[in-house]
Amino acid sequence: MYDFKIKKQSKLSKARVGELITPHGVIKTPTFIPVATLGVVKGGLLPEEYSSQCQITNTFHFLDLDRQDEIEKGGGLHKFFNFNKPIFTDSGGFQVFSLGKGSEYGLGKVGSIFPQGIERKKGKNLLRITQRGAKFKSPRDGREIVLTPELSYEVQKKLGADFIYLLDVCGTPLDSKEQAIEDINITNQWYNRFLKVVDGKQKIFGIIQGGVHKDLRLECTKHVNSLDVFGIAIGGALGNTKKEMYQTISNINKEIDLERPHHLLGIGDLEVIDKIVKLGVDLFDCALPTRVARHGTAFTKKGYLHLKSAKNKDRFIPIEKDCKCPTCKNYTIAQINFLFRAKEQLAGHLLTVHNLWFLENRLEQVRKEISAGRL
Amino acid sequence: MYDFKIKKQSKLSKARVGELITPHGVIKTPTFIPVATLGVVKGGLLPEEYSSQCQITNTFHFLDLDRQDEIEKGGGLHKFFNFNKPIFTDSGGFQVFSLGKGSEYGLGKVGSIFPQGIERKKGKNLLRITQRGAKFKSPRDGREIVLTPELSYEVQKKLGADFIYLLDVCGTPLDSKEQAIEDINITNQWYNRFLKVVDGKQKIFGIIQGGVHKDLRLECTKHVNSLDVFGIAIGGALGNTKKEMYQTISNINKEIDLERPHHLLGIGDLEVIDKIVKLGVDLFDCALPTRVARHGTAFTKKGYLHLKSAKNKDRFIPIEKDCKCPTCKNYTIAQINFLFRAKEQLAGHLLTVHNLWFLENRLEQVRKEISAGRL
Numbered sequence: 001m002y003d004f005k006i007k008k009q010s011k012l013s014k015a016r017v018g019e020l021i022t023p024h025g026v027i028k029t030p031t032f033i034p035v036a037t038l039g040v041v042k043g044g045l046l047p048e049e050y051s052s053q054c055q056i057t058n059t060f061h062f063l064d065l066d067r068q069d070e071i072e073k074g075g076g077l078h079k080f081f082n083f084n085k086p087i088f089t090d091s092g093g094f095q096v097f098s099l100g101k102g103s104e105y106g107l108g109k110v111g112s113i114f115p116q117g118i119e120r121k122k123g124k125n126l127l128r129i130t131q132r133g134a135k136f137k138s139p140r141d142g143r144e145i146v147l148t149p150e151l152s153y154e155v156q157k158k159l160g161a162d163f164i165y166l167l168d169v170c171g172t173p174l175d176s177k178e179q180a181i182e183d184i185n186i187t188n189q190w191y192n193r194f195l196k197v198v199d200g201k202q203k204i205f206g207i208i209q210g211g212v213h214k215d216l217r218l219e220c221t222k223h224v225n226s227l228d229v230f231g232i233a234i235g236g237a238l239g240n241t242k243k244e245m246y247q248t249i250s251n252i253n254k255e256i257d258l259e260r261p262h263h264l265l266g267i268g269d270l271e272v273i274d275k276i277v278k279l280g281v282d283l284f285d286c287a288l289p290t291r292v293a294r295h296g297t298a299f300t301k302k303g304y305l306h307l308k309s310a311k312n313k314d315r316f317i318p319i320e321k322d323c324k325c326p327t328c329k330n331y332t333i334a335q336i337n338f339l340f341r342a343k344e345q346l347a348g349h350l351l352t353v354h355n356l357w358f359l360e361n362r363l364e365q366v367r368k369e370i371s372a373g374r375l
Numbered sequence: 376m377y378d379f380k381i382k383k384q385s386k387l388s389k390a391r392v393g394e395l396i397t398p399h400g401v402i403k404t405p406t407f408i409p410v411a412t413l414g415v416v417k418g419g420l421l422p423e424e425y426s427s428q429c430q431i432t433n434t435f436h437f438l439d440l441d442r443q444d445e446i447e448k449g450g451g452l453h454k455f456f457n458f459n460k461p462i463f464t465d466s467g468g469f470q471v472f473s474l475g476k477g478s479e480y481g482l483g484k485v486g487s488i489f490p491q492g493i494e495r496k497k498g499k500n501l502l503r504i505t506q507r508g509a510k511f512k513s514p515r516d517g518r519e520i521v522l523t524p525e526l527s528y529e530v531q532k533k534l535g536a537d538f539i540y541l542l543d544v545c546g547t548p549l550d551s552k553e554q555a556i557e558d559i560n561i562t563n564q565w566y567n568r569f570l571k572v573v574d575g576k577q578k579i580f581g582i583i584q585g586g587v588h589k590d591l592r593l594e595c596t597k598h599v600n601s602l603d604v605f606g607i608a609i610g611g612a613l614g615n616t617k618k619e620m621y622q623t624i625s626n627i628n629k630e631i632d633l634e635r636p637h638h639l640l641g642i643g644d645l646e647v648i649d650k651i652v653k654l655g656v657d658l659f660d661c662a663l664p665t666r667v668a669r670h671g672t673a674f675t676k677k678g679y680l681h682l683k684s685a686k687n688k689d690r691f692i693p694i695e696k697d698c699k700c701p702t703c704k705n706y707t708i709a710q711i712n713f714l715f716r717a718k719e720q721l722a723g724h725l726l727t728v729h730n731l732w733f734l735e736n737r738l739e740q741v742r743k744e745i746s747a748g749r750l
Binding site for chain 2: 039040042043045046067070074080082313314316326330331332334335338339341342344
């Protein structure tokens with residue numbers, strides 16, 4: 001029922017075109033996975049408005065709301081959210097980062113570099129890591145949640161996604177090498193515990209940690225290669241700059257199993273797409289394209305377009321004139337600009353539809369370029 | 376281009392089935408007009424998700440945001456908001472009530488009676504009425520806006536709806552008879568000034584004032600009958616109870632011109648529909664059905680259903696099993712309950728679609744009942 005087939009390997013780079021076969025259909029890779037935090041992409045989209053091939057949902061947030069049993073009773077994520085395409089669930093490892101040091105120091109996955117329109121605020125570190133698991137203070141009601149590998153699996157099993165992820169300690173660019181080593185040791189123990197309890201029905205991605213340290217990344221890559229996992233994800237701190245991120249992926253590429261799908265976790269900036277694809281990334285996910293949409297920023301071939309700006313109020317042209325998305329076919333920049341200033345939800349809705357369409361269309365072009373031997 | 380044809384007059388009541396012919400299509404009456412405050416119904420619906428035959432937009436809010444020129448430049452409301460059905464614009468008279476004494480005393484159109492799920496807060500009186508016009512303090516930025524009949528027309532002309540409304544002083548159930556008379560005197564002057572500047576391209580509704588005072592209502596009805604207006608609206612304070620509201624409409628019915636369409640302004644509770652239709656109301660509008668939708672309340676044959684309640688979390692059945700709306704066809708109560716508790720916009724979106732569908736379907740049944748001589 002599951003398979004990953006590489007249909008075309010570029011001769012110019014590590015880029016490849018593939019097919020990820022799942023019980024809910026085939027994902028053409030490389031592709032972008034939109035983030036559907038609590039089962040749906042924010043912005044009020046109906047499933048039929050998604051142009052994306054799949055989505056990723058956050059295990060931690062279901063656990064935080066204690067809703068995993070409800071979803072299981074409702075038939076799992078696909079049925080509960082009327083989404084009949086492949087679904088991924090992360091393990092909660094990202095919240096180990098985002099609610100821990102990510103929050104404390106106001107950090108993103110790539111150091112402190114954020115695209116325009118996004119501001120990261122410093123907050124509290126809501127986390128303590130023990131051998132047993134990640135001890136969270138709920139960001140919602142302050143109660144203690146101990147996320148163990150066993151619990152991460154249990155919740156992911158109840159959610160019933162096609163692909164699930166091992167629970168890791170997701171590090172930060174601020175970590176010392178000693179800290180990174182400590183995190184890897186705990187991560188590896190958690191992986192063993194996680195893999196001991198799985199029933200094999202859902203396919204698993206292992207996650208490569210090791211921060212910005214080449215030797216640690218290589219060691220982790222070899223370890224994840226050795227695990228009984230379907231796919232390989234690149235997680236943790238990727239560097240302080242995009243250049244360092246590319247270097248980190250290049251380092252991993254010296255050892256990574258090329259037969260399995262590669263998922264770069266938590267990255268989805270417009271300007272990195274070509275480069276990460278050329279580094280052999282098959283899947284990448286990020287809340288950014290949908291989050292910036294709700295705040296007025298469109299993805300375009302020329303970069304980010306900020307639609308709220310007053311200078312856009314009389315531009316009666318689509319966001320992109322050759323874009324075939326429902327938003328560009330029916331709405332102009334001036335209209336969307338008005339809806340944003342009027343604080344109508346429809347504004348964010350229209351831009352979310354556009355940004356997801358833009359990305360899927362962009363990746364379709366990328367797949368064609370690779371197939372034609374041009375990337 | 377415009378016409379109102381009564382196709383069937385009930386012998387059992389004042390109910391009638393009609394056709395309101397407009398440049399943007401025919402409205403079958405009686406019908407409910409959803410409120411699209413700033414051009415779109417709140418809840419992020421695309422125009423193709425509206426099951427309603429038409430919508431009403433608020434002149435005052437465009438003036439408050441100073442966007443009327445922008446809409447005119449964009450081709451008027453229909454083009455700007457991709458809405459190709461008939462549109463009504465109120466005159467701003469409702470805000471004379473809602474931002475004035477309505478805000479000050481926490482009042483609704485029918486005294487202090489509100490359906491479940493709605494709470495009205497007391498606020499400031501942001502208004503002063505002079506002969507010249509209604510002097511508002513903008514609820515948005517505090518600047519002074521003087522809404523004169525001439526300005527109300529100018530803005531409504533720029534917005535370009537099919538139907539526009541005379542500017543009136545919309546009274547409250549708290550007003551003394553002396554106050555009501557004073558309001559009527561100013562209203563009548565405003566009507567004269569308004570009708571002096573119109574170009575006749577949009578069709579006009581005059582509004583009957585007179586509060587709960589039978590003699591004043593009859594006087595106002597005769598006056599509005601005498602004006603060169605296409606339709607007649609019933610405005611102002613309708614009473615302190617629903618019963619008083621029905622009495623007010625009955626009083627008006629003794630004089631109202633039966634050849635013209637009748638619009639009951641600002642009323643849209645589930646439980647009044649049959650009764651107001653039997654009193655000869657052809658059109659009624661209200662923000663309530665869409666506002667309660669965004670807050671978790673569905674319209675059903677059995678009354679209001681509050682979907683946020685925890686007892687609904689395992690009800691894997693549609694809101695109404697025989698409802699053919701896209702929401703009931705695809706979602707269960709349990710799913711929508713989850714989406715509300717997860718604070719996903721999709722929740723309010725789905726209920727807005729349902730409530731509008733419910734009302735249009737309900738009115739379709741009402742029209743059939745009248746045509747069959749049963750109502």
